[in-house]
Amino acid sequence: MVSMLFSDCSTSATARLVPLQRRISVLTSQLRSQVSLPWRPVSLRLVHSSGLRFQSPCTVASAMSTDTAAKIIDGKSVAKQIRDEIAGEIVKLKDATGVVPGLAVVLVGSRKDSQTYVRNKKKACEAVGITSYEANLPEDSTEEEVIKQISVFNNDPSVHGILVQLPLPRHMNEENILNAVGIEKDVDGFHPLNIGRLAMQGREPLFVPCTPKGCIELLHRYDVEIKGKRAVVIGRSNIVGMPAALLLQRANATVSIVHSYTKNPEEITRQADIVITAVGVANLVRGSWIKPGAVVIDVGINPVDDAESPKGYRLVGDVCFEEVSKVASAITPVPGGVGPMTIAMLLSNTLSSAKRIHNFQ
């Protein structure tokens, strides 16, 4: 059993983050980089400029502690189930058409964390029967070289999905590079054309971004009704918060987006039946923020110092799990909640792409 650890989120989860920078998840860094104002941990020791207050230290429970009232939304188990379903569908697709779905990953540079993510994605592909392709380009590649590589994958009929591992080296324009991915192979769903279709009624995106898609899938699999419910999304990043809000809206929730300029985030969040939080700030959301019985999906993956861990840190979400799990009716743990769903949705998008390209129902 994982030991109980205590962390004062007004200090420890924040001030000592910098030395861990190289180890924090790409997801978290992407989230933070896309929040318009600095929701930076360092400013959270007192009162954040946008009005985010920490009332008391958060006693962080182990995610899998049984001392909770809320149902634990087990993303790990749901993701496994989805991967099994995908593996079954891939066999059918192959038997009927001879087609094997292919996912190409473009990795620029040699960041250790990115290499780990790419390795995990390749493993996940192999496990379900998706062929993975990888292009490793040196850190000092030019934008043109990266775009040329993407173009090769765009034109390769054995590739049905293309993923550019983020973050890219600083000298590159992320927008230019992501836009080079053919819309019909944009399994990350980050192309503005996909986002536009997601926002519009009567239009269908070819792909939905993996992490928010995973959040909604968890709600579906746990029979959480979305239609007519109040939903609050905390964070408005291009890769999670914003598309999560659009997805909830499509499912007919009444959606409010809380962000760094929101003056009373606690009050607004407390009105929600469903809360999705994706800001990358450890223990931001306290028990007092949550309406009793609400369902809480925690996308944050934040490292906090932990002398007892072999790595010297452990991962927590944006939600103070111990407090919130006593108020919510259901909650995702970190790790083991949304995290495993992201890769499962990537595999799902790749399979959908292969089926669409080969017109297989």
Next chain:
Amino acid sequence: MVSMLFSDCSTSATARLVPLQRRISVLTSQLRSQVSLPWRPVSLRLVHSSGLRFQSPCTVASAMSTDTAAKIIDGKSVAKQIRDEIAGEIVKLKDATGVVPGLAVVLVGSRKDSQTYVRNKKKACEAVGITSYEANLPEDSTEEEVIKQISVFNNDPSVHGILVQLPLPRHMNEENILNAVGIEKDVDGFHPLNIGRLAMQGREPLFVPCTPKGCIELLHRYDVEIKGKRAVVIGRSNIVGMPAALLLQRANATVSIVHSYTKNPEEITRQADIVITAVGVANLVRGSWIKPGAVVIDVGINPVDDAESPKGYRLVGDVCFEEVSKVASAITPVPGGVGPMTIAMLLSNTLSSAKRIHNFQ
């Protein structure tokens, strides 16, 4: 002075709408067609399925009555000022480059209301020095014929903006036709690529849809601060509600979208500092929905029977003006509020397009 008229919005503004169908504005019909569930007037006599209640008859004041507490946001006057600014800029552009901005309108069929709108747009173009082009295609044209005409305008260097007058005949696929408009001439801003860029942080749409752009422009010109404010958008159509919400979000408001599945629209709306309403239901928003001091932008244009009017009807907004103007700090009248801004923004988008294409700052 316009006489005061009394209308019971629980009956007259609703039940007798059908005979006026041919005369109602295209904007209203577009709005209504894009609301996912039927927010139909007929069901508003008692209690709408989504929980919208009419507490008491709305005594509809004339839009320009002086018996109000709220400041009147005079869209007609602001729109004139903007048209004057545009005319000045067009002279500068022409003097410096010889370029005259051009707007092409594609009209399919012979709907009287559409013909009126096209005529008004042409007049507005002429008044500021934009050359207007028009293609009238017969009602029974094929989709291919319309797309071919759009393609002609796409390739015509004297055309900087292309507008397809909606609604199109029923046998046509609106999405296919709108997607045929070149993204760099999409002055309506309806292309999903523009909507996607509007939704994404760090991306810039080439064009912002005219009506929501006009709403935000009114707020700017009346020095209404948006950043950090609570905003509620009522309605989530592709052409007004949804892009209005995205624009408020870009301006750092905390935005909630109220729609036909929202269970407590009144309660949520009452939390807002800024309300934009765009549902096409006469007198939906009552005084009790509004927080004292809020700013209210009413996009609705709804015909209600009026025996004293030469036309037999008059236009009112989604807001019960007499009640709301006693609670709000500022409000747009109908007519004379958002309406005139839409065409002004179309002219503005056309000018921007010409400047961008010819690289003129």
